[in-house]
Every structure is written in C-alpha cells, then in structure tokens.
Amino acid sequence: MRLLHRYLAKEILLPFAAGLLFLTQVLLATQLLAQADVLFGSGVSLVDVGAVIVYLLPYFLGYVLPIAFLLGAVLGVGRLAEDREVVALGAAGFSPAFLVPVPLALGVAVAGVGLWLSLEAVPASLDAARVRLNEIVKHNVMNDVRPGTFYDQIPGYTLYAERVHGGLWENVLISDRSDPSAPVLALARGGRLEPLGAGEEMRLVLDDGEVHREQVDSDEYVLATFRRAGVVLGLGTALSDRNAVSRTGREGVAELRARAAEARAKGDVISARRAEGTLHRRIASALAVIPFALLAVPLGASRRAGRAFGVGATFLVVVGHYLLLRAGEVMAQRGALPPALALELPTLVLSALALALIAIQVHRGTGAVR
Template sequence: MRLLHRYLAKEILLPFAAGLLFLTQILLATQLLAQADVLFGSGVSLVDVGAVVLYLLPYFLGYVLPIAFLLGAVLGVGRLAEDREVVALGAAGFSPAFLVPVPLAIGVAVAGLGLWLSLDVVPRSLDAARLRLNEIVKRNVMNDVRPGTFYDQIPGYTLYAERVHGGRWGNVLISDRSDPAAPVLALARAGGLEPVGAGEEMRLVLDDGEVHREQVDADEYVLATFRRADVVLGLGTALSDRNAVSRTGRDDLAGLQARVAEARAKGDAAAARRAEGSLHRRIASPLAVIPFALLAVPLGASRRAGRAFGVGATFLVVVAHYLLLRSGEVMAQRGVLPAPLALQLPTLVLSAIALALIALQVRRGTGAVR
C-alpha cells in the first residue's frame, strides 16, 4: 500500500513541479516586461534585476501554488486512469477513495507552505522589492537628465543642465513651481541629484548660484546668492507611477490585525471590514489547495475523460474558486457575512462538491473509472 502511495505521489509531484515552474516564469516575465522602463533603465545592473526577481518570487509563488497543484494532481491521477491502473486497483478490491489520501496529504503540505508565504514571507519580500525599485528609480532619474534638454519628470520642478558628466551638471537652471503663489528660479554653476534614504525623497545640490523668487500676491521679487544649496525633493508620482510594487498591499499579519483594531477603535466599521477581508483573503487563497486536492481524484480518475478534460476542468475549477472568493469578499465588505466565513466560502463549497463526487465514485465502484 505504501508503495502505491509513493508511486501516486511521484505521478503528482512531477507535473506539479513542471506547472509551478512554467506558471512562475510566465508571471515573472510579465512583471519584468511591465517594469521594463525601470528595470532596463540607465541606472540598472544585472544584480538589481536579479534581486528584484528574487524578491518578487514568493509573491508569485503564492498565486501559482494552488493552480499548479491542482493541475499536477489531476494529471497525475489521470495518467493512472489512462493506463487502466485505477481499474486494476478496483479489480484488486481498492475503491477510488484509496487514492484520495495522497493528493490530500500533499495538498495539506502545500497549503501550509502557501500560508507561510502569504502571511510571513511575501510582506517582507514585497517591502524589500519596493525599496530596491525605489533605489533603481532614483538612479534612473539621476541618469535621465540629458545635457541641453529640459527634464520635467519630478512633480513641480523643471531641470536644465548645459553639461552632464558622471551624474554632475554644469550651468544649471531649476524652475520650482511647487508653490504656484511663489515660483522660484535657481541658476547655478554646478549641481546634481543625490538619493536620500529609502523613501521618495532625493536631494538637489547646487553650487555657486542665485535664487530668484517672485511673490505673486504681494508683488515682491527676491534675489539671493549662495555658495551651496541643498533642497530635498519628493519624487511623489514620479516614483510611485514607475514602481508598481509600491501600490501592492504588503502589510504582514500583525499589520493587518493592527489595522482592524484601529478601525474598530475609531468606530469605522467599513474600514474594519475591508482590513479584515484583506487578512482572511490571504488565508483563504492558500487553503484553496485543500478542495483542489479532494477534487483531483473525481476529475482525474476517469480514463474516458483524458488529459484534455483534466486541463479544462482545472481551468473551470480555478475560475469557480475565484468567483466564489470575490463574492465572499464583497459579502464581507458589506457585512452580509463575517469575514472568516465569507472568505472561506470557496473552500467550503468546493470541498462539499468534491466530497459528494468522491462518494458518488465510491458508490459506482470501478465502473466510474472504466
């Protein structure tokens, strides 16, 4: 019996690993292409690209683990059915339910891995990816200033340099419109941009120049000279628009629980439900592996269905799970159902369907897989 279980586990793990690798590569390639203007900019090295890929890997693994597992389990069981090995097991007195513990045991392990990734690893890796991409964007901004060209990608500022060499500028003009009521024009013999910390700020450094400021409402004009001037600029949308990771939720378990408690303390029930829904969605997504494991035998153990049916059934089950998850999320946000129950609807509904199909298969015996 143990030999048969190990044999089935091997048949499941091989297509599972192949599907995991294939789907992860697709998602990573899509993300790299979406961020091509940042990751392939003038201030980027291969080490930067490799680090970003490494940081994003846990995030994408959390998405593809349930799908790859379902595909691998269905194809693994389906391979046994196509070769009539499931029929042979039935002739030896084993019901189709004999196959269920193997994908279920693997599924529990994969679900545990998914929960660890979702609640612990992914928030930290996304935060590291955000910081690395912030650095890359800043370096790109520093290198994007071209001699004899106006640069206006920093909100509220326009930069012009007659000469650019090694990140330093010569004969610089800066137009500061961050305060429309008091526009500022700065002229300097030399200058440049320097990164500041890990946030959205950069430091503008100017040497040997003068500042012209006009107070529109008061009809005043101010002129001042300087030997050295430092101004901290907030890149704002210039950074967030380029850094897609900055718009991705990255709160860890403690952060989400704190958001729920803070919203409840303020009496903001809607915000509390949204935060609680986000928390339980992170739990619900990895737990999708459990009903997928139960569905593997009913979907894969029919020789007549073939592998094409297994792939198609995998797609339909994933779509059904997504629709149920979205419905549960909406019900949780509207307060129709508690978030722990609403976000577990896909697991409960698909598990009930899987158990019903297994019971039907057991009742029909070997005739279900001929």
C-alpha cells in the same frame, strides 16, 4: 500499499513542479515587461534586476501554488486512469477513493507553505521589492537628465543642464513651482541628484549659484547667492507611477489586524471589514489547495480522464474558485457574513463538492471507472 502511494505521489509532483515553474516564469515575464521602462532604464544593473526577481518570487508563488498543484494532481491521477492503472486497482478490489489520501497529504503540505508565503514571506519580500525599485527609479531619474534638454518628470520642478558628465551637471537652471505663490528660479555652476533614504525623496545639490524668488501677490523679490545648497525633492507620482509594487498591499498580519481594530474603534466598519477581508483572502488563497487536493481523484479518475480533460478541469475549478472568492468578498464588505466565513466560502463549497464526488466513487465501488 505504501509503494502505490509513493508511486502516485511521484506522478503528482512531477507535473506539479513543471506547472509551478512554467506559471511562475509567465508571471515574472509579465511583470518584467510591465516594468520594462524602470528595470531596463539607464541606471539599472543586472544585480538590480536579479534582486527584484528574487523579491517578487514569493508573491507569484503564492498565486501559482494552488493552480499548479491542482493541475499536477489531476494530471497525475489522470495518467494512471489513462493507462488503465486505476482499472487494475479496481480489479484488485480497491476503489479510486483509495487514492485520495496521497493528494490530500501533499495538499496539506503545500497549503502550509502557501500560508507561510501569504502571511509572512510575501509582505516582507514586497516591502524589499518596493525599496529596491524605489532606488532603481531614483537612479534612473539621476541618469535621465540629458544635456541641453529640459527635464520635467519631477512634480513641480523643471531641470536644465548645459552639460552632463556621469550624473554631474554644469551650468544648471532649476525652476521650482512646488509653491505656486512663490516660484523660485535657481542658477548654479554645478549640481546633481542624490538618493535619500528608502522613501520618495531625493536631494538636489547645487554648487556656486544664486536663487531668485518672487512673491506673486506682492512686489517682493529676493535674490540670494550660495556656495552650496541642498533641497529635498519629493518624487511623489514620478516614483509611485513607475513603481507598481508601491501600489501592492505589503501589510503583514499584525498591521492588518491593527488597522481593522483602529477602524472599528473609530466606528469605520467598512474600513475594518476591508482590512479583515484582505487578511482572510490571503488565508483563503493558500487553503484553496485543500479542496483542490480532494477534487484530484474524482476529476483525474473520471472515465473521460486525460491530459486535455485535466487541463480543462483545472481551468474550470480555478474559475469557480475565483468567482466564489469574489462573491465572498462582496458579502464580507456588505456585512452579510463575517469575513472569516465569507472568504472561506470557496474552500467550503469546493470541499463539499469534492467530498460528494468521492462519496459517489465509494458508493460505486471498485467499478467506478469501468
């Protein structure tokens, strides 16, 4: 029987690996196209693009692992049913339910990997991706300033350079409107932008120039000359609008629990539920593999089993899981159920459905697929 179990495991792992590779490639390609204006900008190298892909891989793997596993498990068992091997197993006196431990054992292992990805790897990798994309955006900004063209992509500032050579500017004009009550005009013979840390700031460095400042509500006018001046610019929306990862949750388990505890201490129950819901959603997404593993044999060993049926069944189960997950999130936010229970609603419902289908197969006995 061990030989049969190893045989089924091989039949499951091959389509699982193929599905995992295909779905991950699709998601990565979609993300790269969505960030094309950043990742294929003037200040980007192949190393930068490769680093972003590596950092985003755990995030996408967390999404596709359950789906790819369900597809692989249903197709693996379905292949046995399609070739009448499940019928031969029944003729030998074994119900299709005899196959359940194989996808279940594999599912538990995949769920463990998914939990590690969701709770540990993904927050760290998204934070690294955010920092790298921030650097890419900054280098793009440094290279986007064109000679003889006004550049106004930095909120509150307009930059103009008569000549640009390798990121160095000549005969520069800077209009600073970050403080509307005291606009500033700077003129300099040279200037440049420099990255500053991993946040949203850059340093504007000007050489040999003068600053004109006027108070809008008074007649005061200030003129000052300088040999070198440096100003820290906050890119703000110019950076966050381009960096989609900056809008993606990067908090780890400890941060989410601390945020929930702090919100409850302040009496902000809604924010506390939202933080707890985020944490338990990550756990629920990884544990989705368990009911998917239990459903593999009832769906794959069906009389209608086949590759087309396997793909269709996978789609329906994934949609059902998503709808139950959304319903659980709503109940958690409204306080109808504790977040830990509400977000595990898909796992509990689909597991109960799978166990019921397995029980039916056991009751029907060795003739379950005849």
